[in-house]
Amino acid sequence: MNAGIVILILKIAVIAVTVLWLGSLIALALGKTRLHGRINIVFFALTLVALFGLEVIARVIGPPGLFDDYLGLHDARLAMRIHLGFSVPSAVLLFAMLFTGLKHKRKVHIAMGLAFSVLWIGTFITGVFFLPHELPW
Numbered sequence: 001m002n003a004g005i006v007i008l009i010l011k012i013a014v015i016a017v018t019v020l021w022l023g024s025l026i027a028l029a030l031g032k033t034r035l036h037g038r039i040n041i042v043f044f045a046l047t048l049v050a051l052f053g054l055e056v057i058a059r060v061i062g063p064p065g066l067f068d069d070y071l072g073l074h075d076a077r078l079a080m081r082i083h084l085g086f087s088v089p090s091a092v093l094l095f096a097m098l099f100t101g102l103k104h105k106r107k108v109h110i111a112m113g114l115a116f117s118v119l120w121i122g123t124f125i126t127g128v129f130f131l132p133h134e135l136p137w
């Protein structure tokens with residue numbers, strides 16, 4: 001598996017789950033709190049599947065250094081480090097978001113939601129626009 005193609009697939013996955021997340025915020029703005037929660041449970045599950053899939057490809061199936069070599073070749077190691085600076089904390093916060101949402105810890109959930117929004121937007125921009133991908137054709 002080519003690292004550039006894996007990055008392309010992950011970009012498509014991030015765009016797709018971001019559409020879901022924006023949908024959950026629209027639901028919230030319309031007062032449909034339960035729908036917000038339902039959509040975000042799907043958002044949570046899909047994001048974890050993508051993350052887990054990436055880890056399996058990078059560390060189990062793929063050859064050692066798959067991503068590192070590819071990023072070095074494209075001069076994108078710094079871009080990846082910046083991207084991870086947003087994506088790793090946002091993945092950690094995701095668990096806390098689901099927990100506080102389900103437990104109706106409203107104040108904490110909203111406060112963390114602001115931090116999560118900043119981190120997710122950073123993840124999106126640095127991932128989609130700054131990491132090098134390859135097209136299969």
Ligand code: HEM
Nearest residue numbers: 033034037040044094097098101102104106110113114117
């Ligand atoms: C900008 C981000 C977010 C904001 C401002 C936000 C805000 C809210 C608010 C105001 C509620 C109602 C809380 C209550 O009155 O009990 C809520 C519920 C909930 N949120 Fe979020 N949220 C955000 C992101 C997320 C994320 C990322 C998740 C999951 C990964 C999530 C999962 C939930 C769940 C499960 C509920 C409970 C829904 C229900 O009552 O059935 N939220 N959220």
